[in-house]
Structures are given as structure tokens and as C-alpha cells.
Amino acid sequence: MSRPVYLIIFHSPIFAAHWALWVPQLREGKCEDTGKIISVQGSPSEGFVHEFERNYDLSKETRSHVLKLLCDIPSTLVAEATSEHCIDNAPIDELERSACKIQAPSPSLRSSTSVSLSCPILTRIKIQNCQTWLHEWVSSMVDDEVFPKHALTVLDQAPKN
Template identity: 30%
Template sequence: MPAQMVMYAYLLMYPKPRVPAHWAVFVTPVEDGTVGQVYHAVGSPFTGYQVEVKPSYDLSETKRAHLLVFLGYIDESWQDQLAESAQSIKAPGVSPKPLVPFAGQNCQNWLEEFLQHLISVGAIDSSALAQLSTAPRT
């Protein structure tokens, strides 16, 4: 664990058969924590997406199957800026082919852009992209 005070960033995935899994960034102050903040794009290919920030999310209360992939450490000095950073990334609009599950952009594309932004401002290490690249898409 790094010497400075850090938060732990995870890819939170809700798998779905035959369609893209829902992806979110889950940030918690303790390793393997169950309570933290969630940053994600919600919506559908039919209606488009919007960025949503959940300032307090308890994973232990969800009944949905989920997976966590550790992305990296975020210095706690970034905590107050994460929501604003998330909101600065435009959410995907309506898909040109909403009946084709992987045809348009979705929450996964938004999360990749959000993560690239966090890397570009120095909030998280670029190794987070390697972790993301191994994550299941469905």
C-alpha cells in the first residue's frame, strides 16, 4: 500500500448475457471496501445516457451479481474533484442502431473516457487502462 492516504479505484461490472455489461468506477477508502462512491453513465441505446454520481453506495446491499477489478490508487486529494471530472465527460447519445447491442457507444465507452481523463490529470496511474483492457465486455 502506498505511504500517502489513498482511495482504491475498481471497475464495478454488472454482467449481462448477450449484451454489454454495465460498467462503473467504484472508489472506496479501504482496500476491498464495500462502501464508496460510484461514477457511471446510465441509460440505454434507445434513449442515450447520462452521467450519474452516487456519493454513497453500499455494494453489500445490492442483490445483482457483480465483479470488481482493481484499477489503481487515487490520492485522497482528488476525492472532491472526482464528481466534477465525471460530469465533464459527455455521456453517449442515442445509438444509431439501438437493436444491435454492440453497435453504438454505451457506459463502457464513457468509463474508458473517464479513466483516460483521470490518467491525463494525474489522478490515477496509466496501468489502469491495462486492467480495463482485460475486463469482460458482457
């Protein structure tokens, strides 16, 4: 049996949208409103950490968001959470373990006070966030032939804000 995996995009009018994977629970072959969110949480200035939010009720979400189907995966890769809603950073199944193989982004923003006045030449920095991490993780899942290549197209066409 397979189960769907979605990109969930939490929109932001001024910052980059928060991207995560949404894996709904299945009951009698049908998707429920509860499931798990797999993401990294943090900021480009402080860095990020892996986060697994289990038994998350999407029907109670008040933030503006949209779901984009990434693909279907074998159900054997996903463990159903047996407890109540919780947020954890310890993986419990193959899908979560694969997410932890991709390092959460370290701080990638410099403060204005960290720039030396004696060295006015600035180098361009690549800001890392949840979107760059998710893209790297999905790419690795495509390389491992768990996700189809089309999943990368979904990410490339997804809203960034």
C-alpha cells in the first residue's frame, strides 16, 4: 500500500514561506486531517534544527497554507504515531531517518557588526533555510529512487513566499 506525501507551504507576506513535508495518517485507505509534519525550524541568523510534529491536526491550522502533492511512497517507510500531538527531533521511521541524514542549515546570515570596516570587500553569501534544506532532502530521496523526479519539479514551481 502507498501513501501520499505533500509539500505544505505556510505563506508569509514579508519572509520566505515555511516549507515542510505533510504526511497524512491513513484510516481504511483514506487520508485523515491528522498526520505528521517533517521540517527544520529556526532562522537563517540562528540556524535550524530537525523537527517532527506528530498527530498534527491540519484542520485546525489557522495560518495561510497550501498543499502540493509530491508523490506516493510505500507505507512501510512511515510509522503511525501512537501518542497524542507531540513535537520531537528523534526520528521513529525510515522517512524521518532519511530527513535527519540531511544536515539542518547552520546560521547563514551575518550581522552588520560582523563586517570589518578594514575589509570592505563583501562576499556573497548563500542564505540557507527550510526551503533549501527541503530541496536537498527531496533531491536525495530522488537519487535514492524513493521519490520520483517529478517531486523536484513540484518544489521548483512552489511559491517561495
